[in-house]
Amino acid sequence: MTDERSSATRSDEHLPAADAAETDSVDAADGNEHENPNTDSDTDADAPASTSADGESRSPLPLETFHDACQQTGRPVLTAGEVARTLDHHPSHDAVSDRLDALTERGDLERLAVSADPVVWYPSELEDLTDRERVVVFPKRREIVVDRPDQFTRAQLAQFAHLADGNGEEGYRYVVRPEDVWQAPHDSFDALARTMRQALGQRSAELEDWVQSQWDRAHQFRLTTHEEGYTVLEAKSPEVMGNVARQKLDEEHVHAPISDTEDWVREGSEAAIKRILYEAGYPVQDERELDSGEQLSVDLEVSLREYQQTWIDRFAEAGEGVFVGPPGSGKTVAAMGAMAHVEGETLVLVPSRDLARQWAETLAEFTSLAPHQIGQYHGGQKNVRPVTIATYQIAGMDRHRSLFDDREWGLVIFDECQHVPSDVYRRSTHLQSRHRLGLSASPIREDDRQTEIFTLVGPPIGTDWQALFDDGFVAEPELEIRYVPWGDDEQQNAYASAEGRERYRIAAQNRGKIDEIRYLLAAEPNSKALIFVDYLDQGGELATALDVPFLSGETPHHERRRLLDEFRRDERDLLIVSRVGDEGIDLPTADLAIVASGLGGSRRQGTQRAGRTMRPAGGALVYVLATRGTREEDFARRQLQHLGRKGMTVREETIDRDGAESDQE
Incomplete structure (x- = not known):
């Protein structure tokens, strides 16, 4: 079955009506490239069938087709006419009514006669519309939308798809990229196809065909060790060797051909060869017999999750x-x-x-x-x-x-x-x-x-x-962007007359953030807190204003170690940290992070800074300060969208000059 709208749903699994509008809008944006799922070929093969008075089939309408109709209309209670209007093949009102009655006899729908319209139908269990897992596949875009997936489904999807968006409650969007197929942990395509069918609930032929084409690309080249000890690049066929490898690689990478499908690799160029062919769309299987070194017994003295x-x-x-x-x-x-x-x-x-x-x-x-x-x-x-x-x-x-x-x-x-x-x-x-x-x-x-x-x-x-x-292994911090007003007119005027990166620097060092930081620290008096900055001048100014140490790249190693040890031992509950603290420093007990500047740097930096509070203890808070009405607003919002796509909730607050807050989301 190749229809994109309903391929891969397990029967009785339903997408909430709230999500249907999104699905429909995606379909429209996609140029209506999917086929309509509401055809007689979808009929449950095990359901009883008969013929109505006008000669049409009285087989039960597929239950998922009724749910699709509910989603399109935005209502869980429908008449036969409303259902008929959602079906492309335009069956008669009586034919649809007969098929809905068959679903009622099976116990999947309830039938109710009302005065305004003789008969309406609704699911026997209305919670089916919201409480169950549903998988919707868009094979042409290689996207999979999953509503309320269970852990098994998510584990299976992770083996061949990339989680692009997820909000934890309403749904997840997975994208199947070439590299996801290339790196799938399977020994054969058949094993990968079985995993896909388990995750999707059925076979999506069009998606599987594309996945198989990528699987084949990932097995065209391999690096092996010759019996004499040197490395050989081996291709699956002379054509792919000649048209790809020998077009992309030169004498820097290989000495000479050994055969139509083998090249002698120069020592030390293996990594470069793997990178070049990967970029050409042909990942290399590395099957070299590399040295394993001296044996070293290592026992792990901690339990693994x-x-x-x-x-x-x-x-x-x-x-x-x-x-x-x-x-x-x-x-x-x-x-x-x-x-x-x-x-x-x-x-x-x-x-x-x-x-x-x-x-x-x-x-x-x-x-x-x-x-x-x-x-x-x-x-x-x-x-x-x-x-x-x-x-x-x-x-x-x-x-x-x-x-x-x-x-x-x-x-x-x-x-x-x-x-x-x-x-x-x-x-x-x-x-x-x-x-x-x-x-x-x-x-x-x-x-x-x-x-x-x-x-x-x-x-x-x-x-x-x-x-x-969800499993409680890592605590999800509360993320909030706070849009702060200017602290003084001098900086605001300097921002207005500046250009390029200088404008961002001035906004990042807005002195109005000092009062906001004092407010946030006072609101969480018992928290261990980190304040992150991108600029040494700002860090020094904050350190003076708050009378706390500033840990930067200029801090001597022995002093940095002393401060961090004091923080770990709960002898210190506040540190100001420059970019040097973004990576490679474990601060496991921090439960409050204030990002005073720096989210204009990179998505990775936003992840690292927010992640300083991600620990199993829970209750962590992350505040990101951005100067209101400046480019810093856009930077902060854009960088935190990356964390939002990973499932974290991001709020926004606008801070007025008098300190009042107005909720943005």
Whole structure:
């Protein structure tokens, strides 16, 4: 069945009437490309059938067709004429009435005679319209809209589709992208097709055909190890080798052809080949026999959550991947579980020495590794051990690279791996170990190079954020954008006469935000709070006004460590943090975040800052301050839309000059 409107619904599963308008508007915008589902071919094969007086079938109307009619009209109670008008083949009033009566005899509808119109029908259980899961497929757009999906459906969809939007209650929108099919955790297309049918409730032939075409593309090339030890690029056919690989690659990447379907790969160019062919639409299967390093037994001394074990299992199947989950979801613990699976010497790459220290402490606390087995390699200390934590910058420097090249690593972990595509950090990806694992809360980049993350490290592995919120593993913070008036006329006049980025800087440092921060802190007197800023001048001004420390990139490492330790031990309940605090610093007990400036930077930065309060304890608050009537309003709203699509609720408040609030949403 190829109709987009009702393909894949389980019988008796219904979309709320409120969502129907959205579905109809989407259909209209799509040029009415779908076929109408209300045909006799949809009739329940097991239902009793008879013939009415005018010769038309008296088989029961499909129950979902009645629900579709309810959605189109916006009413749960309909006459036969109203139902008939929603059907493309324009059956007679009597024929529809007979088929509705057949549904009534089956117990699916109730029939009521009223004075204004002789007979109306309505579902036997009106709650069916709102309380049950319903899946609607749009194969031409490769979109799947799911209303109230259960955990099983969401888990199945996550194996071949990307969650594009989700609000937790009214529905979720999934998009099936080429990379989702390329990275599906299945050994065969038949296995993937079974997963799709389980998630959708039935077969969508058009969508499956497209998915199979992408599956075939993902299995055209592979990297293998020749018996003499060098790497070979192998194509499935001479045509694809000649028309794709040999057109895209040059002498930098390959020495010479070995056969019509094989090329001899230059040492060190494997990552570049994978990236180039991925961008051409042909991901490469990496089946090289890479060194696994010395064996290292690692026991995990903490219990894993079910979804963390699922991540590890998927990593074990592929040998590579990126754990994607919100802050607080336990990606580091899951990575240690991957180490326990690999049982090989491990290199962990991190963006800062603070995060290197945290990794070393966490490994010592939650694994069987002894302190002498864990080393750190950065500006502060340089020790290479069976498990070594190094910064990306050090690992990418020529004078240090040989230290890491000479050791055979069984596993390389890329923490905060959204950095990997950057020109400085990607130098570290020459370390092509047998197993590669990335960790990221938000693997998105404003330069649209996020696909390189998955070619250089591995495919995404994760659980949608809303599922973690629903299950209580991660607390969903309350997000609120507060539009603040100018603090003084001088800044407002300067903004009016400025241009470009200077206008944004002036709005970001609006001194009116100081009073608003005081108000918010006074409203939450018992909270441990973080205030984020993007500008050193603003951070210093706030630190003076509030008499609290300002932690920035200029803060000496020993002082930064002391402040963070005091915060963790509840000896300090307020810190002002610059962009240095966005990543790589674990602040697990923060329950209030105020973003005074900085959401104009990137979607990833918005995720990191909001995520500082995402912990299982719950009750967290995130306030984003934007100067009213400036470009900062648009920046804040745009960046937080990314979090809204992940299932988080975002409110808006406009603050008047006298401090009064007016609710925007």
